[in-house]
Structures are given as structure tokens and as C-alpha cells.
Amino acid sequence: MQVNCLVLFSGGLDSIIACKLLQEQGLGVTALMFITPFFGYKHKGREAKKQERIRADYGIEARIIDISDEYLKMVANPPHGYGRYMNPCVDCKILMVKKALELLDTFHASFVASGEVLGQRPMSQRRDTLQVIEKESGAKGMLLRPLSALYLPETLPERQGLVDRSRLLGLSGRGRKAQMALAASFDIKDYPTPAGGCVLADPILSERFKRIFAFGSGFNVNDCLLAQVGRHFRLPDGSWLVVGRNRIENQRITSLLSPGDIRLEMKSLSGPTALWRPVDGILEEASLATGILYRYVRENKGPSEVVLTGPMASRQSHTRQKILVVDGPIASDLLEKFRF
Ligand code: SF4
Structure with missing residues (x-):
């Protein structure tokens, strides 16, 4: 019987590679693309079209899921604070992993994976933060990072033989050469630049969000869209x-x-x-x-x-x-x- 997994999918190159590496091992992969008013919201109401695009471009089955309600509760006061701007990257990842874990049964999946690369980002991809994300999301050995797996402790799916560790990677740092070579080997030519689509990391917009979050009357999805x-x-x-x-x-x-x-x-x-x-x-x-x-x-x-x-x-x-x-x-x- 095929083993299924859920992969956190931003649409960026690392998450595409994570999906392809697991597909290559024969796993059934569902890519979860979470959207909020701060990223991915342009796909709201057009989910089927975007899912079809991802299937056509990368051969990946994706599901677009709106997590705005939970996200708005977190973003005004993230327990792990903000990055350089108003980007609460650690809590953002924790929330996404939690949501993915909740969806395991729905998709008959055994574990969660992500395209995180050790040392690629200063806040959310340090070794200690990767551990915090795993622990505080409740993933406990169920969160596989296929791109940096060889630098990280063995996860449950590896120990149980659901995933072949020897076919996972040992990437680290900010370089993208290895990922680009892998993309070429998977015949993937078009993928987004790493600039990212998260407006919480935008220096100008993040100032406005800061004022909106501080404003006493609360804020909703519409406020966050209007701010942009x-x-x-x-x-x-x-x-x-x-x-x-x-x-x-x-x-x-x-x-x-x-x-x-x-x-x-x-x-x-x-x-x-x-x-x-x-x-x-x-x-x-x-x-x-x-x-x-x-x-x-x-x-x-x-x-x-x-x-x-x-x-x-x-x-x-x-x-x-x-x-x-x-x-x-x-x-x-x-x-x-x-x-x-
Ligand atoms: S940049 Fe935005 S979407 Fe990416 S982890 Fe940080 S808060 Fe989340």
C-alpha cells in the first residue's frame, strides 16, 4: 500500500524539491499550500485553477487551504516574536505544521514534510529553531525535512522504513545552486525567485501592519487586504x-x-x-x-x-x-x- 505524506508547500523551489524527492521514493505526496491575507490570498476563490497549474507545472497534487482565522490570532502577538519586519516566521511555521498534522487523517497521510533548509534563513531555519518548530507544533519526530535530513536527527518515518534516509539530502546554507541543479534533474524549468510573496516581510507594508495590529479595535482579513x-x-x-x-x-x-x-x-x-x-x-x-x-x-x-x-x-x-x-x-x- 502506498504511503502518503503532506508537504508544506509555499510554491518556492525548496518546497517543490521536497515534494519531488518524496515522490521519487514512491510516496503519495499532497502539497498543502496555506493562504492568508499576507501570502497566497490571490488564489482565494480560484483554488482549483492554481491546483491545476501546480499539477501541470510540477506534477504535484496540491490543496490550497485558507488559514486566515488562526493566522490573524497569532500574528498580532506571536510568542516567538517577529523577524526583521513583521514576519513571525517561527510561529508561522509552527502554525502550518500544526494545521498539517490536523489534516493527516483527512489525507490518509503518515507524516508531514517541509522544504526547510538548515541555515538558510536567520530566524526560522537555524538548528535550534527547527527543533522548536517540531516540538511546539506537536510533530514529535513526524516532521521530515528532506533537503537537510542528513544533518538532522532521524525522524519516525525514516525509522519505520517509510522513507529511505539514504535518498534524502544534506543541504545547508543560503546557496541555491544545488536546488537549481535538482530542479533541472526533475525537468522543472519555471519556479519562483526566492524573493517570496509574504507581505509581512515587506519593509514598507510591515510598518503599516504594525500600526494596524497595535490599533485597539482589532483587525480582520479585509483590514489586512486593505492595508496593501x-x-x-x-x-x-x-x-x-x-x-x-x-x-x-x-x-x-x-x-x-x-x-x-x-x-x-x-x-x-x-x-x-x-x-x-x-x-x-x-x-x-x-x-x-x-x-x-x-x-x-x-x-x-x-x-x-x-x-x-x-x-x-x-x-x-x-x-x-x-x-x-x-x-x-x-x-x-x-x-x-x-x-x-
Ligand atoms: S516569511 Fe512570511 S510566510 Fe514565510 S515563514 Fe515568515 S511569516 Fe511565514
């Missing part, structure tokens, strides 16, 4: 204003409107779309919000009208429109005061 688009302002009443920088961002902002949000657009001048997220539905800073929006209109700077669309009072759930006259754009120094 447009120009941001926190107004004195605590409300949040996001102004699009181009047509694509205007569309994205519109798609992220949630109940209670107000959309702002100039009535007769062409300009950006803004999303205004008031606190408790109170529109106290309407003149400030419209003045900021007007700042990004190129034409005529005389008095003009702004259309506000959304619930116009805290108890209203239905959408209404209101037109406000704005005298002119807010002054640059004042604008900077509210930038978020």
Missing part, C-alpha cells in the same frame, strides 16, 4: 481613509468596501476613489476626508462636490448617497500629519 493598497490616513476620530493611486487601485478599493464603509469620489472632476472606514458609523471628519481626496485631483482646485456613498448614519445598513461641497484640497503639511 493605496495611500492611507488615520483621521483624528480614529477613522481610516484609503485613497487609490491609479485605476487598478481604485477598483481594488471598491472591491474591498465592507458594510459601514463610505466610498468617496469627486462628482464632476476625475480623480481617485477613496474608502472611508468610520468608527461606529460616525462621519465626524467628513470635511477632512473630502479635503484629502481632493488633494489627489489634478484639475481645478476651486470648490467642488464629492459624492459619498454608503450608510450615512450608524444605525443605517442601507446605502445612500450624499453630496458634500469641499472648498479645496487639504494643505500638504496637514496631509502628512494624518498619513498612516
Whole structure:
């Protein structure tokens, strides 16, 4: 009977190689691609398409799984702290291994594997951290790292003969030459660059996430997605204003409107779309919000009208429109005061 395993799959080269090494030994491999608002979320709602792409490109069966709820609970206060930016890599790995362990029965799998390489990353792939991840996830010998296995203690699947240790690797460090040669040997030509797709490790976005996580009212998936688009302002009443920088961002902002949000657009001048997220539905800073929006209109700077669309009072759930006259754009120094 075929032995099955689950492999944590970021889509990067190391995780592809981990899958191929285990497939080569005759194991049934399911690649688990976890997504959150910080990585992989573009595949949300298009899971089947991405899974098909992975199958076509690499011959790997993948499952895309949204772990946003658990992730958001962890990311605001990760027990092992953050890396250089807002990336909680150790706790991120612990959470993913835990989720994979929970799914073993579902996929009739015997163990979990990952593409981690000893010494490749300063925070999450040191020898001691690899042990912490295994211990705190509850994996206890059930977490195989095929790329660095020869430098690590034997795991249960190796001891039980489910995996042939002699066919595993002893890679370490940051170099990618060996992985690239292995990719070529598996006839894999297209794979992502190592830059990674995790916005928590982005120097600019991570600053914004830091402020959002510190903000007392909590945050949800939509907040984390909204943080990744447009120009941001926190107004004195605590409300949040996001102004699009181009047509694509205007569309994205519109798609992220949630109940209670107000959309702002100039009535007769062409300009950006803004999303205004008031606190408790109170529109106290309407003149400030419209003045900021007007700042990004190129034409005529005389008095003009702004259309506000959304619930116009805290108890209203239905959408209404209101037109406000704005005298002119807010002054640059004042604008900077509210930038978020
Ligand atoms: S870079 Fe992001 S996705 Fe990768 S381990 Fe760190 S927190 Fe997780």
C-alpha cells in the first residue's frame, strides 16, 4: 500500500524539491499550500485553477487551504516574536505544521514534510529553531525535512522504513545552486525567485501592519487586504481613509468596501476613489476626508462636490448617497500629519 505524506508547500523551489524527492521514493505526496491575507490570498476563490497549474507545472497534487482565522490570532502577538519586519516566521511555521498534522487523517497521510533548509534563513531555519518548530507544533519526530535530513536527527518515518534516509539530502546554507541543479534533474524549468510573496516581510507594508495590529479595535482579513493598497490616513476620530493611486487601485478599493464603509469620489472632476472606514458609523471628519481626496485631483482646485456613498448614519445598513461641497484640497503639511 502506498504511503502518503503532506508537504508544506509555499510554491518556492525548496518546497517543490521536497515534494519531488518524496515522490521519487514512491510516496503519495499532497502539497498543502496555506493562504492568508499576507501570502497566497490571490488564489482565494480560484483554488482549483492554481491546483491545476501546480499539477501541470510540477506534477504535484496540491490543496490550497485558507488559514486566515488562526493566522490573524497569532500574528498580532506571536510568542516567538517577529523577524526583521513583521514576519513571525517561527510561529508561522509552527502554525502550518500544526494545521498539517490536523489534516493527516483527512489525507490518509503518515507524516508531514517541509522544504526547510538548515541555515538558510536567520530566524526560522537555524538548528535550534527547527527543533522548536517540531516540538511546539506537536510533530514529535513526524516532521521530515528532506533537503537537510542528513544533518538532522532521524525522524519516525525514516525509522519505520517509510522513507529511505539514504535518498534524502544534506543541504545547508543560503546557496541555491544545488536546488537549481535538482530542479533541472526533475525537468522543472519555471519556479519562483526566492524573493517570496509574504507581505509581512515587506519593509514598507510591515510598518503599516504594525500600526494596524497595535490599533485597539482589532483587525480582520479585509483590514489586512486593505492595508496593501493605496495611500492611507488615520483621521483624528480614529477613522481610516484609503485613497487609490491609479485605476487598478481604485477598483481594488471598491472591491474591498465592507458594510459601514463610505466610498468617496469627486462628482464632476476625475480623480481617485477613496474608502472611508468610520468608527461606529460616525462621519465626524467628513470635511477632512473630502479635503484629502481632493488633494489627489489634478484639475481645478476651486470648490467642488464629492459624492459619498454608503450608510450615512450608524444605525443605517442601507446605502445612500450624499453630496458634500469641499472648498479645496487639504494643505500638504496637514496631509502628512494624518498619513498612516
Ligand atoms: S516569511 Fe512570511 S510566510 Fe514565510 S515563514 Fe515568515 S511569516 Fe511565514
